Structure formats: C-alpha cells, structure tokens
Amino acid sequence: MSSEDRFDSFLKAHSRAVPAAPKHHERLFFARMASSPASIETWGVTVLGGGVLAAAASWFFLISPLQSSRSTQELTDSIQTYNELVDDTEENDLYEVLFEGSATRP
Amino acid sequence: MARPWVRLRGREDDFTALYRENYEAVRSVLFRFQVLDLDDLVQEVFIKAYRNRGAFRGEAASRTWLIRIAINAAKDHLKSSRASVKTIELEPRHHGAERPDSGLADTIESCLGRLSAAHRDVLIVCAIEGYSMAEAAVILDVVEGTVKSRLSAARLEMKELLKREGVDP
Numbered sequence: 008m009s010s011e012d013r014f015d016s017f018l019k020a021h022s023r024a025v026p027a028a029p030k031h032h033e034r035l036f037f038a039r040m041a042s043s044p045a046s047i048e049t050w051g052v053t054v055l056g057g058g059v060l061a062a063a064a065s066w067f068f069l070i071s072p073l074q075s076s077r078s079t080q081e082l083t084d085s086i087q088t089y090n091e092l093v094d095d096t097e098e099n100d101l102y103e104v105l106f107e108g109s110a111t112r113p
Numbered sequence: 114m115a116r117p118w119v120r121l122r123g124r125e126d127d128f129t130a131l132y133r134e135n136y137e138a139v140r141s142v143l144f145r146f147q148v149l150d151l152d153d154l155v156q157e158v159f160i161k162a163y164r165n166r167g168a169f170r171g172e173a174a175s176r177t178w179l180i181r182i183a184i185n186a187a188k189d190h191l192k193s194s195r196a197s198v199k200t201i202e203l204e205p206r207h208h209g210a211e212r213p214d215s216g217l218a219d220t221i222e223s224c225l226g227r228l229s230a231a232h233r234d235v236l237i238v239c240a241i242e243g244y245s246m247a248e249a250a251v252i253l254d255v256v257e258g259t260v261k262s263r264l265s266a267a268r269l270e271m272k273e274l275l276k277r278e279g280v281d282p
Contacts, residue, residue: 011265011268013282014240014268014271014272014282015239015240015241015268017282018221018236018240018241018271018282019240019241019243021217021218021221022145022218022221022222022241023144023215023218023219023221023222025137025140025141025144026144026151028136028137028140028152029152032136032152032155033129033132033133033136035156036132036155036156036159037129039156039160040159040160040163
C-alpha cells in the first residue's frame, strides 16, 4: 500500500461516520415529489394549455368575426368612394385623384 | 401513488430504484460538505435529478451524475448559508455517529473546511468517498490529469494542516 493510499485510508477511517438515515425517508421523499414538482408540472401544463386554448377560442369567436366584418365594411366603403369619385370626376382628373401627391404621372 | 419513471442509458428505469441505489452515496457526500439540513438537501438533489433527467446523456454512470448534482447543490447551499456554516465550524457537529476518537474526526472536518474548495472537493470525492480519478473527473467536471494533480496537492496541504493540529497521519 502506497503512502497516498495509507493517508486516504486514515482519512476515511477517522472521518465522522454518516449519521443514520431518517426512518421512512423514501416515503417522505416521494410524498414531497408528489406535492411539489409533479404537481407543478401538471398544473403548469394545464394552465398553459388552458391559456392557449382560451386565447385561440377568443380569437376564433370574437376577434376574427369582428376583423372580418370590419374588413368587408372597409372594402365596401372604398369601392363606394371610388365609384363616387369616378362618377363625379372627369377622366383626365381621375389620375389626379388616384395619384394625389405623386410627382410622376403614369 | 404512482412512482415516476426516468429514462437512463437508453432504458426505462424506475426512479425508485435509482433513489434506493444511490441514496446512501448522495447522503454521504453531502454530509462531508457539512451542510445544514442534510436530509432536506438529499431530497432536493433527487428532485433536481428527476427534473433534469433529460440532460443525462448516459455517458457516465447514473451514480457519478447524481454525485455531481449533489456536489453542486452542496456548494450552492454553502454559498447561501455561509453565516450558518461558520457556526458549524466553531461548534463541531454531534449528530454524527459518535466514535471514541471523535476529537480526531472534528480535527479532520476542521482541516477539510480550511482547504481551498478545489482541494476539499477532490479529497472528499477521491480519498474519503473512494471514487476513482476517472469518476472524479466526471463528478468535478475537470480532466483526469487535473484530478491527479489536485489530489496530490490536496493530500500535501491536508497533511500539513493535520500536523499543525498535532495529528501525524
């Protein structure tokens, strides 16, 4: 046995012995696991999933129809305005209306 | 309750088996770091291991992986409770199993506490807990050559400290 091994053996032999493990440590550990990380994971997934679902449902049922109707309404208004302009404007002036502010005339 | 499962080394292992096989080893190494709330920290180590089971790549044995987690947890714990640790150093622990030469055990603990962190870690892992240099390299996240040189220097420093305390190993 080398002097290094002898020194290691000395340290090991004379170090304080590890105290006895608490009774039922395994049961206590798995009870703690059940009460914290597993639950947190489950609740995390549930809350996150629920949140995503609620957001998707809100968009589908509320925002999307509103946007859709608003877009349709805006398009209708634009066409109507355009038609009114075309009706009320001479052909030569139409370019002015359509390209208002533009330096180049196509 | 249903017991959790963990995939290690490409196969399904019962986490309960992992806990049972490594409980004593994890507890022993944490005890050497003189942490407060030893059993609470043992539980935290296994909870961390369970949460980080995806990070285990199977390149090392599950025990060295767990001991690495344990040592990191012990260091974090010591950092966060430095004031309490000082109290422990002044008042030797009495909850360990008593031996006729508990005075010598106190001296060894005290000297270990005075080593640099790198020397203390390698001495605990290799000399006291008996892990090989290859295992210690994985546990301490250094190359094997570093373990060897650190261990040699740590032994010399520890011998010197013990001699100053009147102990001739």
